[in-house]
Amino acid sequence: MTIAIPTATGLVADRDWWRGAVIYQIYPRSYQDSNGDGIGDLKGITARLPYVASLGVDAIWISPFFMSPMKDFGYDVSDYRNVDPIFGHLADFDALIAEAHGLGIRVMIDLVLSHTSDQHAWFVESRSSRFNPKADWYVWADSKPDGTPPNNWLSIFGGSAWQWDATRLQYYMHNFLTSQPDLNLHNPEVQDALLSVERFWLDRGVDGFRLDTINFYFHDRQLRDNPALAPERRNATTAPAVNPYNYQEHIYDKNQPENLAFLQRFRAVMDEYPAIAAVGEVGDSQIGLEIAGEYTSGGDKMHMCYAFEFLAPDPLTPARVAEVQHAFERAAPEGWACWAFSNHDVVRHVSRWGQDIADHDAHAKFLASLLMSLRGSVCIYQGEELALPEADLAFEDLQDPYGIQFWPDFKGRDGCRTPMVWDAEAPNGGFGEGRPWLPVPAEHLPRAVSVQEQDMRSVLHHYRRFLAFRKAHPAFAKGEIEFKAYEAPLLGFHRTHGNDTLFCLFNLSAEPVTAPRPEERLEVLSGHGFNSHLGDERITLPAWSGFFARLV
Missing domain, CATH: 3.20.20.80 (Glycosidases)
Structure with a gap:
């Protein structure tokens, strides 16, 4: 059957699209x-x-x-x-x-x-015997001499990471549910x-x-x-x-x-x-x-x-x-x-x-x-x-x-x-x-x-x-980051991409705060949705807010 593969009509082929996406x-x-x-x-x-x-x-x-x-x-x-x-x-x-x-x-x-699921065809075949073509596609192991699991590994979902299989008379490994046997990628x-x-x-x-x-x-x-x-x-x-x-x-x-x-x-x-x-x-x-x-x-x-x-x-x-x-x-x-x-x-x-x-x-x-x-x-x-x-x-x-x-x-x-x-x-x-x-x-x-x-x-x-x-300022997606010295609840950093450097300052508290105005010359940015204010000497940030400017 021929499959019609959709084309990315609204997209530009950019191998670097993921960086900052x-x-x-x-x-x-x-x-x-x-x-x-x-x-x-x-x-x-x-x-x-x-x-x-x-x-x-x-x-x-x-x-x-x-x-x-x-x-x-x-x-x-x-x-x-x-x-x-x-x-x-x-x-x-x-x-x-x-x-x-x-x-x-x-x-x-x-x-x-x-x-995979224990209902995947691969596992159904793998558990059918110790000698089938997919016998080694999952993580199987013999028990210890006393019948207990091969080691002490645990499942994230609780209990041992090993489940006994009555057909193969072996344990299989599962990091998650017993119905999710682990594939053997060593194969x-x-x-x-x-x-x-x-x-x-x-x-x-x-x-x-x-x-x-x-x-x-x-x-x-x-x-x-x-x-x-x-x-x-x-x-x-x-x-x-x-x-x-x-x-x-x-x-x-x-x-x-x-x-x-x-x-x-x-x-x-x-x-x-x-x-x-x-x-x-x-x-x-x-x-x-x-x-x-x-x-x-x-x-x-x-x-x-x-x-x-x-x-x-x-x-x-x-x-x-x-x-x-x-x-x-x-x-x-x-x-x-x-x-x-x-x-x-x-x-x-x-x-x-x-x-x-x-x-x-x-x-x-x-x-x-x-x-x-x-x-x-x-x-x-x-x-x-x-x-x-x-x-x-x-x-x-x-x-x-x-x-x-x-x-x-x-x-x-x-x-x-x-x-x-x-x-x-x-x-x-x-x-x-x-x-x-x-x-x-x-x-x-x-x-x-x-x-x-x-x-x-x-x-x-x-x-x-x-x-x-964010899209209007590429420094957010692609730029480097440099944290500045502020005391809590303030968090400040620069985002730099090429010759463009953005100054970002956040107030991580439920109370308004002020911060000294940086020595650099700033062009205040708008469009981000916050009502912070740049004064002659200080920046005022309302509760749970941010301030953004470009260094000029």
Whole structure:
């Protein structure tokens, strides 16, 4: 069958488009339901692409929509080359690509290469015996003499990372759910199969990939035990504090050096196509930035990576922002970061950092502007442009196995995955006619797109303004960053691109503050949405605000 590959009619072929790009993440189950079954789908995304284009973003990242039993809602893939029927068909994806490209939006898709579903044909064959052609496509190991698992590795979702299989009389490894067996990328045939998947989607017209759990691809061949992690070094970024996964130093079950060569192979395929880019998710609490540095070094692996520093619950202070940016620069002097404050796996940042802040909208506008002023590319998660808070769901409404496992101390990821609210007056907030797979929180309805469109002071319009402001000044996307000496709650830095230097100053507090006027001559910039004031001697910044000027 001949496939008509869509062309990027609204795009310029720019191999460097990703550097400083703003990428809008869409969680397809929760974006727009087009057929009334309560689950978002590809046609729903396509229908809403004009809205996405109105934001001014450069690309979208779509979370998995492949064939899947949905035990981890698409991150358990049973067929990499097909669309799950709940999301539509391959033709719907082709139509999405064509519409996005026509609107000048690039499309990145979420590839999950570290593991598959246990219903994938590869695993069905692999577990059938110890001597079939795919017997070594997954991580299998004999038990210890007493029948216990091969080592002490733990699953992020709780318990051992090993599951007994009664047919092979062996254990298989799973870093996540027992229904998500880990692929054995030490096997060259597995690598070749995954690169073939990459080509399949590139041939369909995608512009790049978000690579899930990129540092989990390889395991230690000797299956050595992980050492214990000292209590003072435990960090609940990769897993919630109640999860014993945090009790180990994960030096053998992930982060293996063999991954570098595979990433080079993956990049080589991308480089055969015009203007393709990839961002890798590095899941590690202790050495995430160091790994991101390795994976983005040399120009022959990942274009950019993000770690969990700004997805963590740690308070966002001026010192913290500068520390994370400096740490990345030290770890990745030739690499490129992609920053996010929220995604589909963590508590929404307006709730994580703003529980006790009275002016919710001002805080949300400030956070968006700070994120888009840092050096690096940016990921925005659907609904953050509406300042949606984390939803507090009842136990009986939970769908996420992670939350069900650790309830009530950890409520899982459903609170950030509730449906997008489009129309405050429509059933289910305009998400769709059928009962949604997760409830639409009543407190989200006053923040629906229909409401915020009518108010030029809304968070939605602020995102649009600041995205346009960012595009108008290339130093934000491409420039270097140099932090200036200010005391909290002030955060100041220069962004320099060529001969153009921008001065950025932020007030990270709920009270107005003033700062001395810099010695350099300044041209005050407008269009960013803040009401800061430059006086003869001092700069006045309202609560949760920013000041921007060009050095002249």
